[in-house]
Amino acid sequence: MSGIRLGLIGGTGLGTALGAQVTGAVHQIQTPFGRPSDGIIETEWHGVPLLLLSRHGPGHLLNPSQVPSRANIFALKKLGCTHIIASGAVGSLRDEFRPRDLVVPDQLIDKTHRRPGTFFENAAVHVEFSEPFCPVLRQILIEAGKRLAAEDAARAAPQADAQARPLCVHDRGCYVCMEGPAFSTRAESLMHRLWGGDLIGMTAMPEAKLAREAEISYALVALVTDYDCWKAAPTAAGQQPDKAQLLGEILANLKMATENAIRLMKQAVLMIAQRHGPLPESPAHRALELAIWSEKSQIDPQEVQRLAPLWIRYFG
Numbered sequence: 001m002s003g004i005r006l007g008l009i010g011g012t013g014l015g016t017a018l019g020a021q022v023t024g025a026v027h028q029i030q031t032p033f034g035r036p037s038d039g040i041i042e043t044e045w046h047g048v049p050l051l052l053l054s055r056h057g058p059g060h061l062l063n064p065s066q067v068p069s070r071a072n073i074f075a076l077k078k079l080g081c082t083h084i085i086a087s088g089a090v091g092s093l094r095d096e097f098r099p100r101d102l103v104v105p106d107q108l109i110d111k112t113h114r115r116p117g118t119f120f121e122n123a124a125v126h127v128e129f130s131e132p133f134c135p136v137l138r139q140i141l142i143e144a145g146k147r148l149a150a151e152d153a154a155r156a157a158p159q160a161d162a163q164a165r166p167l168c169v170h171d172r173g174c175y176v177c178m179e180g181p182a183f184s185t186r187a188e189s190l191m192h193r194l195w196g197g198d199l200i201g202m203t204a205m206p207e208a209k210l211a212r213e214a215e216i217s218y219a220l221v222a223l224v225t226d227y228d229c230w231k232a233a234p235t236a237a238g239q240q241p242d243k244a245q246l247l248g249e250i251l252a253n254l255k256m257a258t259e260n261a262i263r264l265m266k267q268a269v270l271m272i273a274q275r276h277g278p279l280p281e282s283p284a285h286r287a288l289e290l291a292i293w294s295e296k297s298q299i300d301p302q303e304v305q306r307l308a309p310l311w312i313r314y315f316g
Contacts, residue, residue, distance in 0.1 A: 035075075111179060225257065
């Protein structure tokens with residue numbers, strides 16, 4: 001556990017739910033990229049220091065394209081964050097990823113186009129990003145999911161309601177990040193399936209890439225709320241789907257998935273706290289070591305200082 005400061009970024013539903021469960025000092029951070037989405041709450045679980053940030057801000061007023069991802073990640077870095085577990089609601093592109101399931105994705109496809117995607121606008125910095133999520137944090141989340149699922153299965157009644165099924169945490173999945181805020185057309189949804197996408201969401205990018213540039217280990221818990229529009233909602237013959245009913249089901253799925261995601265995060269933090277010795281180093285923690293291609297002596301010293309929390313250790 002030594003040296004860990006864990007950031008929790010709460011997405012739709014989960015940011016508010018987490019904020020209601022914790023108390024602590026609130027940091028209002030100014031960054032070169034403006035203010036983050038919200039104040040960052042500093043607290044702890046099981047002795048592990050936590051930094052909690054609601055991605056969409058108070059009242060969920062920031063749509064995905066408006067989330068100040070650079071300010072969010074930079075602020076967490078300034079506060080000493082070493083690892084991030086983020087969450088986000090997603091639609092499913094596969095039958096096996098069912099509403100209310102959780103997924104720990106292993107891959108990303110970036111379809112965003114309106115969002116600043118790097119801190120380094122005045123230097124050539126190229127981070128390695130073939131594996132976008134931290135393997136160390138992913139393994140902890142996957143193991144935490146197995147433990148919770150086993151506990152749920154042991155407690156479940158023999159003929160329990162299907163809605164009360166044991167927690168299901170998938171250990172892989174390709175997340176397609178679209179710009180939004182509108183959802184996909186059916187043609188796009190079918191195309192995303194052909195690409196190999198398993199989940200569709202709007203918030204993992206550029207957040208994951210910026211975390212890599214900041215040398216912060218980053219993993220994501222995806223909360224499945226519904227099937228994307230490639231899969232038609234079941235209806236009686238000749239009838240149109242009841243949109244109000246569908247929305248109610250999605251919100252109920254989000255509520256249950258949020259509760260499950262908080263359980264998963266708490267279990268993961270407990271496992272980190274119970275470790276003997278530090279976590280293995282994440283590849284992200286040395287992401288800039290070979291990534292700064294500009295001649296360092298030619299980079300404006302003011303720019304070096306402006307981004308000092310990110311890269312100053314590589315400037316002698």
